[in-house]
Amino acid sequence: MLHRDHPWLGREVEDTATGRRGTLRAIAPEGNSPHPVAWLIASGGGTEWTTDPMALANPAPIAPDALPAS
Known part of the structure; x- marks a missing residue:
């Protein structure tokens, strides 16, 4: 699907x-x-929006429980 x-x-x-x-x-x-394009949705839900992937910044840290098991 071109993702x-x-x-x-x-x-x-x-x-x-x-x-x-x-x-x-x-x-x-x-x-x-x-x-x-980058597809985003507000953390509380709502309407999805798009933006240029180059406009993405400041990702939230990865939570320890989201790390792959070793």
Whole structure:
């Protein structure tokens, strides 16, 4: 489905284009555009929004319980 991998998927990040924070859900094309966008959703839910992947910054730290088992 043209989704891209990203190390911050599932983490809360800042969208520097809007100043909002949300959980990064996917990096994927929007509509017929060949260029991928970042898909985010506010931590409390609500309407998903898109932004340029280059506008992502300041990911939340990975919680110890989210680390893979060794």
